[in-house]
Amino acid sequence: MGEDSRYTWAEVATHNGKNSSSIWIVYKDSIFDVTNYIHEHPDGPDSILDVAGKDATKDFDSAGHSGDARQILAKLKIGEIVEEEKKYDANGKKKKKVVQVPPEKERRSCCNIITCGLIG
Ligand code: HEM
Numbered sequence: 001m002g003e004d005s006r007y008t009w010a011e012v013a014t015h016n017g018k019n020s021s022s023i024w025i026v027y028k029d030s031i032f033d034v035t036n037y038i039h040e041h042p043d044g045p046d047s048i049l050d051v052a053g054k055d056a057t058k059d060f061d062s063a064g065h066s067g068d069a070r071q072i073l074a075k076l077k078i079g080e081i082v083e084e085e086k087k088y089d090a091n092g093k094k095k096k097k098v099v100q101v102p103p104e105k106e107r108r109s110c111c112n113i114i115t116c117g118l119i120g
Contacts, residue, residue, distance in 0.1 A: 005079030007031055012081070016053030023049070024078070025056040029086045032076040055087070 012031060015024035022035040025048065034052075038045035043063070051059050060073070081087070089095050 003077055003079065005031075006082045007079055008082050009085055013053045017049055023052045025051050025060075026054065026081065027057050027060055027073060028088045028092055029081040030077055031079045031081065032073055033078045034076055037072070037076060 009026075012024050012026055015022050015033075017023040017035075022033055023038060025032050025034055034048055038048045041048055047059070047063070048056075065073075087095060
């Protein structure tokens with residue numbers, strides 16, 4: 001288990017602190033083992049336990065953590081989400097969901113445009 005290890009969201013979910021499992025959280029697709037940190041957390045363990053085994057990006061950011069907090073977090077990194085399941089691109093920007101239009105629908109909307117063109 002090193003910084004280069006890759007895990008799926010399903011694997012991360014099993015590290016939720018239940019049944020004496022270790023506690024992992026995810027911040028922008030990086031995975032952190034926070035098992036030994038939760039009792040040092042200034043706000044207490046509960047806010048971290050709430051996002052155990054999950055994506056903690058929003059919660060971590062909205063708590064307005066300092067640079068110190070970010071440095072502590074960085075040291076606890078154990079891996080990353082597998083490439084296919086990443087939510088952020090290389091610039092740390094949230095990926096846009098690619099919605100694929102089913103072929104029939106596309107054809108129908110083409111027809112609609114033509115029909116509208118004829119009527120209008
Ligand atoms: C392992 C991940 C985390 C680390 C290393 C961490 C670290 C810290 C540190 C060092 C502080 C003190 C203030 C500061 O320096 O910013 C803090 C405060 C706080 N943390 Fe975290 N934190 C983590 C995760 C979380 C999560 C997931 C939440 C969820 C909401 C959270 C909520 C808070 C809150 C509300 C405070 C404010 C406490 C206050 O100002 O009295 N933290 N955290």
